[in-house]
Amino acid sequence: MITVCEVADKNLSQFINFPFDLYKNSPYWVGELKADTRRLLSPKNPFWAHAVNKMFLAYKDGVLAGRIMALVNHAHNAYHHENIGFFGFFDVIQDAEVSHALFNAGEAWLRAQGVQAVRGPANPSSNHVYGLLVNKFDTMPAIMMPYNFPYYAELIEKEGFTKIKDVLAFHRTKNEQISPRFLKVCERCMRAKGITLRRLNLKHIEQEAEIIRRIYNSAWAENWGFVPMTKEEMADVVQELKMVVRPEGTCVLEVDGEPAGFYIAIPNMNHALKELKGSLCNPWRVWKALRAWRKIKDARLIMLGVAPQFRQRGIDLVLIKHIIDHGVAVWNEAELSWVLEDNQGIIRGIVECGCWEDKRYRLYQKGL
Numbered sequence: 120m121i122t123v124c125e126v127a128d129k130n131l132s133q134f135i136n137f138p139f140d141l142y143k144n145s146p147y148w149v150g151e152l153k154a155d156t157r158r159l160l161s162p163k164n165p166f167w168a169h170a171v172n173k174m175f176l177a178y179k180d181g182v183l184a185g186r187i188m189a190l191v192n193h194a195h196n197a198y199h200h201e202n203i204g205f206f207g208f209f210d211v212i213q214d215a216e217v218s219h220a221l222f223n224a225g226e227a228w229l230r231a232q233g234v235q236a237v238r239g240p241a242n243p244s245s246n247h248v249y250g251l252l253v254n255k256f257d258t259m260p261a262i263m264m265p266y267n268f269p270y271y272a273e274l275i276e277k278e279g280f281t282k283i284k285d286v287l288a289f290h291r292t293k294n295e296q297i298s299p300r301f302l303k304v305c306e307r308c309m310r311a312k313g314i315t316l317r318r319l320n321l322k323h324i325e326q327e328a329e330i331i332r333r334i335y336n337s338a339w340a341e342n343w344g345f346v347p348m349t350k351e352e353m354a355d356v357v358q359e360l361k362m363v364v365r366p367e368g369t370c371v372l373e374v375d376g377e378p379a380g381f382y383i384a385i386p387n388m389n390h391a392l393k394e395l396k397g398s399l400c401n402p403w404r405v406w407k408a409l410r411a412w413r414k415i416k417d418a419r420l421i422m423l424g425v426a427p428q429f430r431q432r433g434i435d436l437v438l439i440k441h442i443i444d445h446g447v448a449v450w451n452e453a454e455l456s457w458v459l460e461d462n463q464g465i466i467r468g469i470v471e472c473g474c475w476e477d478k479r480y481r482l483y484q485k486g487l
Contacts, residue, residue, distance in 0.1 A: 120180060121177060121216055121217055123176070123177045123221065123223075123224045124175065124178075125174065126173075126176055131157070134160075134174055134186050134208070135157060136153070136397075137183055138150060138210045139396065141211075145266075145268075147259045147260070148266045149260060149266065149389040149392050150396065151397070152395065152397055153397040153398060154398075159247070160174075164355065165349060165354070165355050166244065166247075168349075168351070169193050169349075170190055170191060170192040170243065171191050171232070172189065172190035172243065173188070173189050173225070173228045174186070174187070174189075174208070175188075175189075175221055175224045177211070177217050177220050177221050177224075179212070179217055184211065184212045185210060185212060185214075185220075185221050186210050186211070186221070187206055187208060187209045187211075187222065187224070188206065188207045188242075188243065189204060189206055189237070190205050190206075190243055191204045191205070191234060192241075192244060192346065194347075195344075196234075198345075202233070202234050203235065203238055204234040204236070204238075204487075205241045205243065206237055206239035206240060206241070207239050207240045207241045208240075208242050209271070209275075211271075211274065213274075215277055218275075218277070218278065219278065222278045226487060234487065235486065236484055236485060237485050238484040239482070240265070240482075242265070244346060245344045245345060245346060246348055246356075248263060248264065249265070249344075249457070249480065250265060250480030250481055250482055251271055251275065251483070252266055252478065252480055253272055253480065253481045254478060255478045256269050259389055260389060261387050261389065261417075261456060262386075262387050262388045262389050263419070263421065264288065264456055265480065272481070278485065279485050280483035280484065281485070282481055282483060283482050283484040284343060284460065284481075285460040285479050285481050285482070286456075286457035286458065286459055286479075286482070287456070287466070287476055287478070287480075288454050288455070288458075288476075288480070289455040289469050289470075289474040289475060289476055290452065290455075290474060291453055291455070291473050292451060293443075293451055293452065295473030296473055297443070297471070297472050297473055298471040298473075301468065301471040302440075305433060305436050305440050307433065308432055308433035308434060308436065308437050313374050314372065314373070314374055314434075315376075316370055316371070316372050316437075317370070317373070318366045318367070319331075319364070319366065319369035319370075319381075319383075321369075324357055324361055325357065328353050328354070328356075329353070330371065330378045330381070331353070331381055331422070332348055333378075334379075334381055335348065336348060337424075338424030338425055338426055340427075342462075343459055344482070360385060363386060364383065364385055365385075365386065367446055367449050368386070368446055369381075369384070370382050370441050370442070370445075372441075374429060379425060379428075379429035380423075380424060380425035380434045380435065381422070381438070382420060382422060382424075382438050382439075383420075383423075384421065384446050384453060385419060385421060386412075387419055388412070388415070390412070390414070390415050391408040391412040391415070392408070393411070394407040395408045416452070417450055417451060417452045418446060418450040418452075419453065419454045419455075420442060420453055420454065420455040421456075423435070423439070423455075425438070435465065435468060436468050436472070439468060440472065457480060
């Protein structure tokens with residue numbers, strides 16, 4: 120017998136803990152700190168100032184078997200002139216009946232909100248963990264990227280969802296070569312007067328964060344699925360990242376003193392999180408995590424943007440070359456993720472600098 124119930128304060132821990140039980144034997148899945156997930160799900164999180172959700176748990180014969188969140192992101196709908204809902208935090212045993220029960224509950228709630236379609240997975244938005252892994256299930260994901268069992272795609276498609284967009288992760292080691300054309304464009308760009316590159320001043324991270332937010336919101340403004348970040352949301356990101364960001368993983372490019380572009384790369388902290396198993400309460404696991412942290416030799420480029428008025432100058436290529444010269448050289452290898460599958464301009468530049476497509480994450484949609 121399958122039953123579905125709504126999540127409240129009394130069973131929120133079950134919602135958070137479930138994937139740790141589901142993936143306990145997986146060598147690849149990595150859970151975030153449970154305290155961070157709880158903070159993300161809290162109504163006090165700035166994301167929920169413009170979104171609402173309902174979470175559900177499914178039980179089979181009295182045993183917890185799956186979870187899902189249905190949500191409406193009002194900021195997304197206003198920005199893109201859409202009327203859709205989302206699903207996320209979808210984790211389930213390999214059982215189509217349990218999956219069906221979860222989607223039934225989530226879709227019923229979304230219909231009551233008056234939306235016309237549902238898209239996902241989004242945990243809970245494109246500015247967080249986004250998409251469903253559809254290939255390369257035999258490697259650990261980069262930090263803040265999803266991992267799921269291969270059968271998830273079949274269960275989602277069985278519910279009538281179809282692909283709406285893929286986002287891509289590219290990979291590079293420090294040994295790959297940069298194409299002559301790429302180098303030529305970078306050299307021409309750097310000959311222009313007034314171009315300077317600097318690291319983020321991590322002692323004044325709040326002020327730097329506002330510079331990043333302005334560039335990021337303008338650079339991504341026309342991208343599919345993008346929703347501008349509020350000051351409060353950026354402050355929340357800073358709170359998450361300031362303990363792991365290293366100066367060599369950051370850059371701001373200025374033109375005549377005006378910030379024009381930036382990137383942020385962070386060490387792949389999943390190596391440490393894998394050891395922690397969601398908690399800082401076990402001293403032995405903390406010691407193992409600290410040891411893994413010191414050995415990290417790969418990174419993820421999580422943000423890169425060029426303000427629209429500075430495009431067509433090769434600035435984006437200069438930033439990519441800078442992270443290769445001064446970041447990948449430190450970490451040995453890096454993932455650049457994610458990139459929209461149809462963003463051919465940036466993909467061309469990424470490939471010419473020696474990156475290759477590694478992983479693919481899928482967004483699904485279904486009419487209601």
